[in-house]
Amino acid sequence: MADNSSPDSRDEKIRDEKIGDEKTTARSQPEMADPTGRRQSVALNIVENPLRRFSPEKTAADARIFAETHEMAEHADLFARAALVAREPNQFDGMTELDDGERAALAYERDHKWHGSKMLWYSIGLCAIGAATQGWDQTGSNGANLSFPSEFGLADAEGTVNPGRDEWIVGVINAIIFLTAGLIGAFIVDPLNYYFGRRGEIFITACILTATPIGSGFAQSWQGLFAARFIMGIGIGAKNATVPIYSAEMAPARIRGALVMFWQLWVVAGIFLGFCANVIVKDTGDISWRLQLGSAFIPSFVLGVGIFFCPESPRWLMKHGKYAKGFRSMVRLRDHPIIAARDFYYSYVIYVEELNLARGAGYFARLWDCFAVPRIRRSNYGASTVMIAQQISSIFRNVGYTAEQALYASLGYGAVQVVFTIPTLFLIDTKGRRTLTLATFPFMAIFLLAAGLSLLKDTGSRGEQIGPVVLFVYLFTIAYSLGEGPVAFQYSAEVFPTIQREQGMAWAVCINNTFAGILSLTFPRMESVMTPTGAFGFYAGLNLIAWFMIFCFVRETKQLTLEELDQVFSVPTSKFIGHELKVWLPYFIKRHILRKNIAKPPQIIEKDDKVKELVDE
Secondary structure: OOOOOOHHHHHHHHHHHHHHOOOOOEEOOOOOOOOOOHHHOOOOEEEOOHHHHOOHHHHHHHHHHHHHHOOOHHHHHHHHHHHHHHHOOOOHHHOOOOOHHHHHHHHHHHHOOOOOOHHHHHHHHHHHHHHHHHHHHHHHHHHHOOOHHHHOOOEOOOOOEOOOHHHHHHHHHHHHHHHHHHHOHHHHHHHHHHHHHHHHHHHHHHHHHHHHHHHHHOOOOHHHHHHHHHHHHHHHHHHHHHHHHHHHHHOOHHHHHHHHOHHHHHHHHHHHHHHHHHHHOOOOHHHHHHHHHHOOHHHHHHHHHHHHHOOOOHHHHHHOOOHHHHHHHHHHHOOOHHHHHHHHHHHHHHHHHHOOOOOOOOHHHHHHHHHHOHHHHHHHHHHHHHHHHHHHOOOOOOOOOOHHHHHHHHHHHHHHHHHHHOOHHHHOOOOOHHHHHHHHHHHHHHHHHHHHHHOOOOOOOHHHHHHHHHHHHHHHHHHHHHOHHHHHHHHHHHOOOHHHHHHHHHHHHHHHHHHHHHHHHHHHHHHHHHHHHHHHHHHHHHHHHHHHHHHHHOOOOOOOOOOOHHHHOOOOHHHHHHHHHHHHHHHHHHHHHOOOOOOOOOOOEEEHHHHHHHHHO
8 A cells, every 4th residue: 555654754764764773883793603714704893784674575665665755656666676685785696576687687797897887987987087187287387387487577597486485476376276276176065066966066167177277378477377276276176076976976886996096097197198298398489388287178178078978976866855866867877777776775775874963954064073973073084194195195306307307207207107006996996995005105105215315316427316316206106106196085085974975075175285285385495494305204204104194094995885884984983993903903913024824803894794704604
């Protein structure tokens, strides 16, 4: 018989039933037989599938109610079957409710990790191309620095920037895009997303980032160039806070890290293409710097045109009560309706639980929740840590080169970044975000210190003096490209709950870009006061501090849905740090350094499915 209650009351009923039966989000370790071998470790806190709190019959009935309530009555049976799959995602082979086509689609998805719909790949690829704007603009300004100061009377005839006021003007022109990105652009993300959606916000920022590079190229004074880059920074900040979220909300959990990481791959591709453009136009005379700045409009123009063909984020539509439209969007992003219904309904089930954390509905209330609500605050710790770490590890300067040599050396630097970011596509969802950053930061510190010490050599030819510096900078770049470089934006885009995702990402982008601006302003002065060797050594020390911060605050998120991450961050910080210091660090030292054959201890967090497999063995 049809349920005649109102949609709101039925939503509340489902939510209350799902939340009321169990207040906690982590369960204690299950009983096991006496373990033999290292594989027998079981997590101390289990990422639980909330659909398993109920019987299969009730799960299917709730899914039917959900579909009928939200104008999807024609899909009620599909959602019922999908809910059963979401409840036991690894047991679909034995579900008699599914037809052969649905079982085949689920089996193909399980066995082919990289399989996805054409629209999913198109949307992720387009967003990745948009990321090239940031990298291209950064490198365009590096090339333009060699000549625009002379154009505006800020440098002498040889191109050396006049000390004092003019030196600060050039520094502010370079840094302003980072400062406005972090302090203004990141914080207009929420209203832009609210009124225009993810796609609309991306289109608006793409228009800004198409117009402002062209405006920079036509600037007739340093004030005009400053104004164009001021506005450009706002567009970059707003885009940086939305595109990774949009990608993360579209991508399936099993390869979300790799797909969203296309963002970083195309940032470094943009850096490389920008260096290529610098080299190509270097001999065009007085207009070379204008062409170097203006060419950065190309990727943002492609983004602005292409975004019209992408679907809106299903999770954004769900958040705004447009469930039927959100499901249609999910169908376009998945290769079979049963997969789309499974992912969409499971997102909804966890989303109604997230509403308990949304203590304030207004912008500033939700921003404050990022610091006040324990689960969200822990996400903020992790996101802020990787964003700060990215900037304190992103230190590179040309040392001792002529202007033309610097352009070619930078081209090699960009190529190294592109080549060594590619392997991370395959490592980020297998080795994990935390593992990659912890493994690479010690090498980054060593190579950075070695590059600084190499600067002390003042005998021999120019090649003998500069060669070791370039070698260690390139080695540093390899380590950075395999870890912190790709992880920062990927991690920050996924760790916040749906309710606070815009505010959390805005804060993370603010941290990242503000530190980038501070670095641009302070490093030249630091070099003169501390000497280049001292500056490099200082940042090598900061890299070690970043490693410790990541060890304490960055939790593993690989192969978990955005909704399951709520339970990962429900473990108190003190408990997490205590386990890592007292259990996993001693194990790592004994097993991998002392090479002792000892049993692997329990992980502090593990998926329910994997724990069940271990217990059943």
